[in-house]
Amino acid sequence: MEVSELAPKEVKVTDSEIDEAVLLVDSMTTDDISGYQDEYRKGLEAVLEAKAEGRQPPEPTEEAEEPGGQVVDLMAALQESVRKAQAARGEDGGGAEVHELPTAKKKTAGKTAGKAPAKKTAKKTAAAKKPTRRQRGA
Template sequence: MHTIWKGSISFGLVNIPIKLHAATEDKDVKLRNLHKDCKSPIKYEKVCPACDVEIKNEDIVKAYEYTKGKFVVLDEADLENLKRENEDKAVEIIDFVKMEQIDPIFYDRSYYMSPGDGGGKAYSLLRKALEESEKVGLAKIIIRSKEQLAVIRVYENTLVMETIHYPDEVRSAADVPNVPAENKVTKKEIDTAILLIDQLTTNFEPEKYTDDYRTALLELIEAKRTGKEVVTPAEKEPVSNVTDLMAALQASIDRTKPKKTATRKKRAATKTKKEA
């Protein structure tokens, strides 16, 4: 597993050399843009609109636009010094909190943490302490020139670092338009909705959820590549045009019943067959 960051993490006077490894991967199917006539890949060139010339990487500088058309130019040396000054520091766990206090909206990326040379015992100590205290650590780390707030927790006997957004990076829910201020629903509607939720409730088994669009896209690509006939998938059942809330809830409940009834009938038939 590729190492993307090396350093150390500490809590109190305990210092743990660690390595970070990406815990997730992007499985999106990458499509290229081609010229329709000759099927050549399209090039994207860096061009200065004022000079009307193509620009090389060495001719590009970074800048911050503080107002429309006004920039503060930042030297590469300044950015490197700032980056080095922060990256050389050990990552320190600054707080320990209950995980349920952190809303999922804050979470960003996940990284596995493995112990560096000589860090096995301290790694095990932090892992065990987090498990028994039922808490997670909050730390700061710089990854790819950006300071990140991060949660350190245990996942399947491995320490995981989850980068999380700062509060000012999460937009206010109060700014979402057209959210009803009051729940104008009846007790019967609530009870029926809860009944529907109960009927659809199950244990979370991540392996049963798949990316159907990606699978269909890859099958389409393979069919075109090998010259096979492209099969159009069966159309999904059209969405019901029921506008009455209670009617929609009841219809949803009715749709979930046949499966369970059929299963019970199948079990009964099997039982009768065995008895015979």
């Protein structure tokens, strides 16, 4: 394999696409970086300073985990939604219920335990076969 085969293919980009890309980058760029802090650098400097003074480096602080999302019982939410929709339509709600779908049961090998599956042997005669592309001269 040649190295040139791995090179990316040439892509044609229009002037309007370039202008849009420049506008996007400009919109995401800011000159005011006062709100950003390099926490990694601060921590590394604290460790280096402690080692230079011959004392134990500070323990790493674990960031507080954000609380996880709320767990919702989907079936209860669906039933509540159906109930509200029926109430909004003026129905009494006695006719529709949400049921779990039955799971598919595997077939047991009761009747067919000793039998081998039947083989289909469909043989085409030479006259019934379609000619291949090579045989047609294509």
